[in-house]
Structures are given as C-alpha cells and as structure tokens.
Amino acid sequence: MNTRLNEFRVSNDAVDDAEELRRRLDEEGYIFIKKLQDPDKLLALRQDIMQVIRTGGWLIEGTDPMAGIADVTKQCTEPDIEYPAVYHEMYKLESFHRAGHWPEVIQMMEKVIGGPVLSHPQKIARLWFPKYTAHTTPIHQDFVHFQGVYDTYTCWAPVGDCPAELGGLAVLPGSHKINAIHDHHFSLGAGGLAIYQEELNDNWVTTDYEIGDSLIFHSLTVHQALPNVTEDRLRVSLDNRYQSTRLPIAEHMLQPHLSGIYPFGWEEVYKDWTSTDLQYYWKDMDLEVLPTIEDFGANGFAEALELAGQGDEHAIHHLKRLIKRDPECERAQRAGDVLKNQSGHPEAVAVNP
Ligand SMILES: O=C(O)CCC(=O)C(=O)O
Ligand SMILES: [Fe+2]
Structure with missing residues (x-):
C-alpha cells in the first residue's frame, strides 16, 4: 500500500507534562504512549472478548482463545449481516465499556484536553478477521463519523500485541492542521468513507504495537x-473517544455503536451488568447535544450508486449487502433499481480478500 511507513514518535518522556503533550498534539496531530494502559487489565478484557468470540463460533475449535485464531470461513465485518450476532454479545460486556473509563486513560485525556472529560458513551471494538483486506478501515478523518466538535480525540489501543501485519492504525503527522474536512468518498472499508491518497503526502507513521500501547489523535x-x-x-x-464535558456532542454518539443499522439499545447492553455506575452515566451531565449530520453518509451512498452503475465491484458488493440486511429500507430500493439496470453482474460478486 504505502511506500513509506515510519515509526511513531514515542511521548512517554512527556507523560507528566500536560503542556508538552498538547504541544505535540498541536504539532503532529497525535501522541503515542507505550504501555499507557495496564497490560494485565487488557489481558483480562481480551479473555472476556475472546470468550464471546469463541462462543460465537469465530475461533478454531480446540485452540487457545487468547491466541485469537480465527475460522476464516466466518469472515465478516461491521455492515455484514453475520457480524452483530457476535458483536452485540461483545458489546454487552461491562468490562469492555469500563475500559473506556480506566483512570490511566481518563487522566491522560484530562491532560490532553485541559479539564474534565467526557468518555463518549459510544465505545467501539474492532473484531478484525485476517485476509479480509478489501474491508480494511480506509484513510479518513474521524470527524465525519463522530461529528460534534473538532476538539474530540480518539484513544486507539489493541487488546493484545498488534504487530503491523495484524493491522494496527497508521497516521499522517500534521494532517489535522488543514483545519477542515477532506472530501470523503465511498469505500468498502469500515466506516464506508475514504480520502484519496492522491490528495495527501505519504509520510505515514505506525508501529508494532505491544499490549498497553495507546495512540491518541x-x-x-x-x-x-x-x-x-x-x-x-x-x-x-x-x-x-473523549472530549471536554463543556463542548457539544453529536446525538448518535450517545447510542451504542452500529445501532443505526442494527437496532440495539442500552437496556439490552446493560441486562447482565453487576454494577450501575456506568449505566447512563452521561444523563446527569447536562450535555449539549447536536443533531447528526447526515450528509457524509448520504454522499458516500450516492457515490456507491453511481459506481455500482458503472460496474464497480466494491460498490455492487456494498449495495447487495445493504439489500440483504434491510430489504425494505429506502436505500435498498434505490440500490435494487441500480443493480437491476446493471447488466451481466454475477449473483455474488467476489471481492478481493
Ligand atoms: O481499528 C480500525 O480499523 C479503525 C479505527 C479508527 O479509525 C479509529 O479508531 O478512529
Ligand atoms: Fe478513525
């Protein structure tokens, strides 16, 4: 993919110096901190998650669940109809939600943000199959997904070691300085929206993540x-995701991840929890809530229709998947019309793994 892939700058030397951390974020758009999160707590979380994945049938029977050895015949990802059967079970884990509130993370985010922080209710875990590479999260800026205010930060961390071949995150240092949103285009990858590499430099940085390492951007x-x-x-x-409690948040970030495509509410998430401190914790915070901007997704969909009409395999796959997931919805009707007029496409379009 990229011609250049250099190492992150490590910011452990500055963890006690909030001003310097903010200076680096202002300059480079990210900070990378080795072992910010406690590996033992992450390993306990990995155990919980892998147990759910094993029960869901995605691991090879008889292997150690902690090794995460996938049954590749089960390959699927977020918009695929097979995904929520396991993802929703994972999403019910109290330990998964609690990880977003671990003191080491909150304290770091308070330094970065310079005041009290809100951990967004919408947490995300990525359960990523091997060799499903056409669906890899493409080049993007997070604002198109979580919206609200620009001064929102992601803390990304693998739940286990994550050498480059396992597919960790890479960032373009300084790319936030544009202070605007790039055009995003249809993509088959997670989130469905991509910036074209042609518009960017290719000074990508990443690392072989070890458990506990955290990337904040x-x-x-x-x-x-x-x-x-x-x-x-x-x-x-x-x-x-984290932001100041004093800034507005987009309304969809108050809902479980993917609930826009698979109905799934907090009552179900909380059903088996043993404590209540993190249930609806944002409700007494007096947050300003902004409506979701639908344009980003709508533009991506319009582009998918157009591309599918021209025979683009990824777009056709995307539309077929949408029809399978929700045949009655308005977008599925429009997708069906495009596919009907699209002659000669095979029933199941093969998408490069
Ligand atoms: O883990 C991934 O594949 C995507 C994560 C991402 O883009 C994010 O955390 O903002
Ligand atoms: Fe992202």
Missing part, C-alpha cells in the same frame, strides 16, 4: 488501519 488527523495480512489471527482493538 485529533478528530481531523488523517489515519487508516493497515490490512490484517496474517494467516489466521483476529485483530481486536478499542477506539474510545
């Missing part, structure tokens, strides 16, 4: 995941 910082090119390993990682 601004909502305008351009980043992407590397493809998981391992033979059979699942990549499991967390993306947690």
